[in-house]
Amino acid sequence: MLDIDAIRADFPILGRVLPNGKNLxxxxxxxxxQKPQCVIDAMSNFYENYNSNAHRANxxxxxxxxxxxxxxxSQISNFFGAKPxxxxxxxxxxxxxxxxxxxxxxxxxxxxxxxxxxxxxHHADIVPWQELSKEKGVEVRYVPINNETFVLDMEAFEIALxxxxxxxxxxxxxxxxxxxPIEDIIKMSKKxxxxxxxxxxxxxxxxxxxxxxxxxxxxxxxxxxxxxxxxIGCLLTSIERIQEMGPFMTxxxxxxxxTTDGSTFKDGHAMFETGTPRIAEAIGWGAAVEWLExxxxxxxxxxxxxIASFAGNEMKKIPGIKIFGDPSNKDSxxxxxxxxxxxxxxxxxxxxxxxxxxxRTGHHCAQPLMDALGVPSxxxxxxxxxxxxxxxxxxxxHLKYICxxxx
Ligand SMILES: Cc1ncc(COP(=O)(O)O)c(C=O)c1O
Numbered sequence: 484m485l486d487i488d489a490i491r492a493d494f495p496i497l498g499r500v501l502p503n504g505k506n507l508x509x510x511x512x513x514x515x516x517q518k519p520q521c522v523i524d525a526m527s528n529f530y531e532n533y534n535s536n537a538h539r540a541n542x543x544x545x546x547x548x549x550x551x552x553x554x555x556x557s558q559i560s561n562f563f564g565a566k567p568x569x570x571x572x573x574x575x576x577x578x579x580x581x582x583x584x585x586x587x588x589x590x591x592x593x594x595x596x597x598x599x600x601x602x603x604x605h606h607a608d609i610v611p612w613q614e615l616s617k618e619k620g621v622e623v624r625y626v627p628i629n630n631e632t633f634v635l636d637m638e639a640f641e642i643a644l645x646x647x648x649x650x651x652x653x654x655x656x657x658x659x660x661x662x663x664p665i666e667d668i669i670k671m672s673k674k675x676x677x678x679x680x681x682x683x684x685x686x687x688x689x690x691x692x693x694x695x696x697x698x699x700x701x702x703x704x705x706x707x708x709x710x711x712x713x714x715i716g717c718l719l720t721s722i723e724r725i726q727e728m729g730p731f732m733t734x735x736x737x738x739x740x741x742t743t744d745g746s747t748f749k750d751g752h753a754m755f756e757t758g759t760p761r762i763a764e765a766i767g768w769g770a771a772v773e774w775l776e777x778x779x780x781x782x783x784x785x786x787x788x789x790i791a792s793f794a795g796n797e798m799k800k801i802p803g804i805k806i807f808g809d810p811s812n813k814d815s816x817x818x819x820x821x822x823x824x825x826x827x828x829x830x831x832x833x834x835x836x837x838x839x840x841x842x843r844t845g846h847h848c849a850q851p852l853m854d855a856l857g858v859p860s861x862x863x864x865x866x867x868x869x870x871x872x873x874x875x876x877x878x879x880x881h882l883k884y885i886c887x888x889x890x
Contacts, residue, residue, distance in 0.1 A: 485782050491869045493519040493774070505839030508874045513657050513685060513818045513865035514843050515707045518771070522710060525770035526763045537760050538736065552762050555769030562772045563704065564693030565719045571752040572761060575716035576684035577607040579703035580651070582718050582755060583680050584611035586728040587701070588649060594620035597647040599677075601626040601635055601663075602855045603656045606848040608682045608703075612651065621648075628855060633659050633808050637667070644671060650679045654686030658847045658861065659808035660791065660818035662686070669699050678724075684708060684716075688867060689787060689816045691780040694719045706764070711771035715764035718755075725751060732757040783868050787817035790866050790875050795819050797879045803890045804882070807856055817866035820847075825890050828860045834889065835862075838881040 491497050494517045499507040509517060529551065535544035537552045553567070560570040573579040592598070598612050602625050612623045624643040627636050635652075644650065650672045655662045665681050672679045680701040683692050688709040694702055701724065705716040730737060730748055737757045739747040748754045775783075795810030798821055807820040823831055832844035843863045846853045853859060864878065 485778060485786050485868065487786070487869065487871055491871075493521070494869055495520055495523075497869060501839055503837065503839075505837070508838075508840045508878065510864040510866060510870065510874075510878065511841045511843050512688070512867035512870075513660075513708070513816070513847075513863065515713065516688060516710050516867055517869070518712065518767075519710055519774050521774050522712065522767045522770045526712060526767040529763045529766050534763075537762050548762050551766050551769075552760055555765040558769045559717065559765075559772050560694075560719070562776065563687075563702070563719055564695045568722060568751055569694060569719050571718045571720070571725075571755045572765060573703075573716050573718055574714055574761070575707065576605075576682060576703040576705040577716075579701075579705075579716055579718035580607050580680065580682060581611050582728075582731050583651075583701050583703070583720075584615050586731040586755060587678075587720075587724060588612075588615055588621070589619065590729045591727055592619060592621050592648055595622065596649075597622045597624055597643075599624045599626060599640070599643045599647045599650045599652075601640075601652055602628050603635065603659060603661070603663075603849065603852045604651070604653055605657055605682065605684065606850070607684075608651050608653060608680075609851065625851065628659075628852070630855065633661055635661075635663050637664065640668065641671065644675065644677065647672070647675070647677045650677055651682070652679075653682040653684075654692075655689065655816045655818075656808070656849075656852070657685045657818060658820050658849050658852055658863065660810060660815040660820070660865075661808055661812070662814040662816065665697070665699075669697060673698065685816055685818070689780070689784050700724050706768040706771065709771060710774055711768035712764045715761045715768050722751075725754075728755070730754055730757075734758055736760070778868070786868065787866050787870075788813060788815065790870055790872055791815065791817040791819055793872060794864060794866070794875045794878070797875070798882065801879075801883055801886050803886055807858075807861055817870075818863055819865070820861040820863045822858060822861050823886060823890055826885070828862050830889070831862050831885065834885045835878075835881065838877075840864075840878050840881060 533547040535548040537549040678700040684705040702719040707713040792811040803824045
């Protein structure tokens with residue numbers, strides 16, 4: 484069981500009073516989570532006491548910074564059931580997917596090869612494949628969702644998979660909160676020798692992701708949605724895949740030798756970590772992982788599921804509100820997308836903000852999914868570990884008031 488009061492006390496921002504005098508109620512966790520004090524402290528401590536560049540100089544501070552960067556790598560990779568050599572630091576899930584596209588796919592896929600993605604992908608898992616298609620002539624197949632249940636059409640997936648070389652699927656939809664059957668997807672793909680990338684940006688804050696047992700070729704992970712800082716994430720991949728990759732960004736840190744005739748590159752993950760590393764961010768992410776390790780991810784999932792399904796059920800009762808997704812499904816994450824039939828989503832978000840409720844509005848970087856749903860945008864309330872049923876009750880009352888008054 485989670486002690487939510489104690490958890491909330493770790494997050495200074497949750498005590499914030501907004502300029503209009505309302506207490507902040509933060510329901511925009513699928514965009515980014517809040518950060519506990521220990522993460523803020525770990526980053527400040529780096530800047531206050533041992534700020535230095537890593538893997539360069541020999542002085543004390545440089546040694547401390549280098550050790551902290553590598554300790555964080557061990558801690559984070561271990562959290563995800565991987566080894567440090569499986570982990571490449573990136574700026575987030577977006578860069579991790581681009582790294583697969585430019586570093587692996589560009590060197591291993593050819594004209595006419597097929598990449599399977601889905602209609603529910605975030606733009607981060609669509610645009611890199613469209614760009615690769617322009618450059619290399621690969622074919623991108625989109626698997627549709629079922630418009631009534633909102634789940635991925637697995638029959639269509641099976642058909643699309645035929646002859647595919649790479650499958651790129653989101654673990655959990657950032658809009659619908661629906662978790663895809665990634666274990667089946669990985670198994671089916673592996674059976675035909677097809678490589679698999681799972682975008683875990685939304686999955687990692689809600690369940691234990693294990694690189695080893697999942698068996699996907701690539702996992703893209705973002706720190707900032709799981710209590711870590713912005714600007715950092717990673718790609719987890721096997722040594723075999725790393726050996727098939729070519730450099731993505733070139734410059735300092737990733738080279739063995741540079742002469743006026745040309746350059747040679749480091750082996751392993753070092754080839755893909757170019758320039759000054761994200762040292763403070765890695766340290767902050769390490770602290771976030773350590774903070775998360777005091778809980779069972781299953782407890783976090785159950786807590787979030789309880790409040791998201793309560794929110795979904797109550798929202799469904801409000802005349803004019805339509806929900807996209809199935810928040811009461813046991814596997815769903817805490818994202819609840821909704822619209823009011825008469826109130827514009829932007830207006831609704833502003834009216835919710837007046838009550839202190841922070842929700843996301845827009846296409847959520849998932850325009851093909853918006854097209855499939857037949858809407859230009861949705862409102863989205865997304866919950867995490869520190870949200871409470873009382874906050875949701877207040878939200879429902881405020882939403883009811885808005886709908887009665889303006890709907
Ligand atoms: C499903 C999904 N994939 C990728 C991303 C991009 O992640 P990042 O912000 O780490 O680049 C997001 C962010 O919202 C997301 O929800």
